[in-house]
Amino acid sequence: MGRCQNLEMAETVLVTGASSGIGLELARCFARAGANLILVARTERKLQELAAAAASEFHVTAGVIPCDLSRPDAAAAIAAEIERRGQAVDVLVNNAGFGDRGAFAERDVDRQLSMIQVNVTSLTHLTRLLLPGMLARGRGGVLNVASTAAFQPGPNMAVYYATKAYVLSFSEALVEEVGQTGVTISCLAPGPTDTGFAAEANLLETRLFKLGTMSAAEVASAGYGGFRNRKALVVPGLRNQLGAFAVRLAPRAMARKITAGLQA
Numbered sequence: 001m002g003r004c005q006n007l008e009m010a011e012t013v014l015v016t017g018a019s020s021g022i023g024l025e026l027a028r029c030f031a032r033a034g035a036n037l038i039l040v041a042r043t044e045r046k047l048q049e050l051a052a053a054a055a056s057e058f059h060v061t062a063g064v065i066p067c068d069l070s071r072p073d074a075a076a077a078i079a080a081e082i083e084r085r086g087q088a089v090d091v092l093v094n095n096a097g098f099g100d101r102g103a104f105a106e107r108d109v110d111r112q113l114s115m116i117q118v119n120v121t122s123l124t125h126l127t128r129l130l131l132p133g134m135l136a137r138g139r140g141g142v143l144n145v146a147s148t149a150a151f152q153p154g155p156n157m158a159v160y161y162a163t164k165a166y167v168l169s170f171s172e173a174l175v176e177e178v179g180q181t182g183v184t185i186s187c188l189a190p191g192p193t194d195t196g197f198a199a200e201a202n203l204l205e206t207r208l209f210k211l212g213t214m215s216a217a218e219v220a221s222a223g224y225g226g227f228r229n230r231k232a233l234v235v236p237g238l239r240n241q242l243g244a245f246a247v248r249l250a251p252r253a254m255a256r257k258i259t260a261g262l263q264a
């Protein structure tokens with residue numbers, strides 16, 4: 001599943017959170033296979049650097065749409081800009097997201113609500129705006145980035161885990177809705193990955209991250225391969241797969257207590 005495959009015809013792929021980490025590597029996977037890119041995140045300079053690198057390395061066209069996905073109007077603004085440019089999105093990669101460790105009752109409420117806006121609401125809105133075109137064309141799809149956090153509640157990271165449970169549930173429901181239309185819905189659920197995420201979420205000192213991480217390139221490669229193979233759910237890495245399986249067998253109280261310990 002690991003290696004990026006070549007496409008027969010050029011697609012246009014929109015990647016959110018493409019300025020770093022898993023999103024950047026996913027964008028490179030699609031570009032390596034010949035897809036044209038539309039790159040979204042807040043940091044325009046990093047998006048421009050990736051766009052220039054993809055254009056010169058893979059000979060694809062790459063545009064950028066700098067946007068803060070915590071804004072309620074973000075998805076509509078992105079869709080309007082794509083239409084203004086006369087483009088159609090074949091594949092939507094909903095990757096942008098962030099976490100925040102700490103007691104729910106003590107953490108900053110604006111950050112918690114922004115997290116729901118980025119991880120859930122903008123992801124849902126972008127999918128709602130772009131999926132009908134994919135269905136009309138009978139091809140393309142949506143690759144949503146959840147997390148192994150999706151499989152159990154996350155004490156000390158309650159909102160983040162809940163947002164990722166939403167992403168997984170939403171994605172799996174859409175898999176059944178689109179059926180055999182030719183459109184692919186796939187959910188990538190990485191475990192700890194070596195990106196800026198852990199520092200941003202105050203997770204670097206947790207047992208969860210000290211147990212080891214995968215690289216963003218490995219995770220993206222697994223996600224890309226899974227999407228191309230029309231997998232509904234991709235959990236990269238044996239350790240993460242075993243954890244996701246074990247949590248289904250464990251009593252719920254045990255699963256949440258173990259998670260609390262990993263993130264203390």
Ligand SMILES: NC(=O)c1ccc[n+]([C@@H]2O[C@H](COP(=O)([O-])OP(=O)(O)OC[C@H]3O[C@@H](n4cnc5c(N)ncnc54)[C@H](OP(=O)(O)O)[C@@H]3O)[C@@H](O)[C@H]2O)c1
Binds near residue numbers: 017022189
């Ligand atoms: N790293 C892990 O251990 C891990 C594990 C499981 C799942 N994930 C998920 O993987 C996805 C990618 O994270 P990552 O690990 O690659 O972390 P990362 O390196 O911090 O990348 C996060 C990306 O999201 C973008 N982003 C954050 N807030 C945004 C906002 N308000 N508006 C627009 N873009 C925003 C960031 O760009 P700007 O800052 O330029 O806006 C960046 O491109 C996330 O959904 C995360 O939850 C990560």
